[in-house]
Amino acid sequence: MPRILVVDDEEAIAELIGVYLRNEGFDVEMFGDGAQAAIRALDPHAAPIDLAILDVMLPRLDGLELCRRIRAEHAYPIIMLTAKGEQADRVAGLTFGADDYVVKPFLPLELVARVKAQLRRATIYNPAEAGDAAAGSPASGPSLLVRGGLVLDISAHEATLNERPLPLTPTEFSILQLLLEANGAVLSARELYCGVFGEGYYDKGSGSITVHIRHLREKMGDSFEEPHYIKTVWGCGYKIER
Missing domain, CATH: 3.40.50.2300 (Response regulator)
Structure with missing residues (x-):
């Protein structure tokens, strides 16, 4: 319980x-x-x-x-x-x-x-509740997502960068998972927010994605000006290139 x-x-x-x-x-x-x-x-x-x-x-x-x-x-x-x-x-x-x-x-x-x-x-x-319409969740996919030195173990809910553990919150982990699963495609702030929290809550908290992206970059040691991993596509959203 x-x-x-x-x-x-x-x-x-x-x-x-x-x-x-x-x-x-x-x-x-x-x-x-x-x-x-x-x-x-x-x-x-x-x-x-x-x-x-x-x-x-x-x-x-x-x-x-x-x-x-x-x-x-x-x-x-x-x-x-x-x-x-x-x-x-x-x-x-x-x-x-x-x-x-x-x-x-x-x-x-x-x-x-x-x-x-x-x-x-x-x-x-309970994973059986994952289909609940009350909120969204990252799309299902491979249990291990790798991009360069970044490794996301979905089943273990662990993230490492160049073999260094990344202490991510559940929300940060979900955003990173969505970006990696997009396989280089750009995801808008709305798509990220709805993928994590659900469509019904977008109008109430859309600005929080920007804050979570900033936290992810800080924890990954990624610069805002020239990010190596999470890149901003101005006017469109964010992506992690293949």
Whole structure:
């Protein structure tokens, strides 16, 4: 049973999230304090967490810093809850390692759908659910994708560059997989976003692809001006050449 960490100091919202997630069979742990949640998330002896949902505004330790601390130790998916109109919080969350964000007020079923999509990409949710129309997933293909020194092991969910492990989030891994599977073809930001998150969420988060691409380049040591791997085709999208 996947374990979800929910951190929100608005008790009514946290309880609502908990009810919907438990109804889907998830194990839920809830905290209303960022510092307490950090102790739980970073405890090496506690039961492993499979996904975290973090509000940005939290007492004692805000959600962005909590996200940064979790990402420094763990690769499981993180979904940020941001206030309506706070674009800076969304970008900051992605910069600190979040995989996705949901804007308040939100529909609980939308959040559940995003949780399921992130867990599928982390390969810990029932693969039989992969056909769920709630969200997209990278197209099926070979279990090993290789381009130069870049190797993506799909079955093991591991990435290496010149035999050096790449610590990718599930979303970054999915974007890289889509680009490699395109076999040199250009994929637009929309195609990448819909391939990862699903068509229904494009209008709400299309700008996040640019942030994830930047993170991938940083982790791969790829320059923006003359990238060796992920190349920008201006006005069209991105590609990894054969």
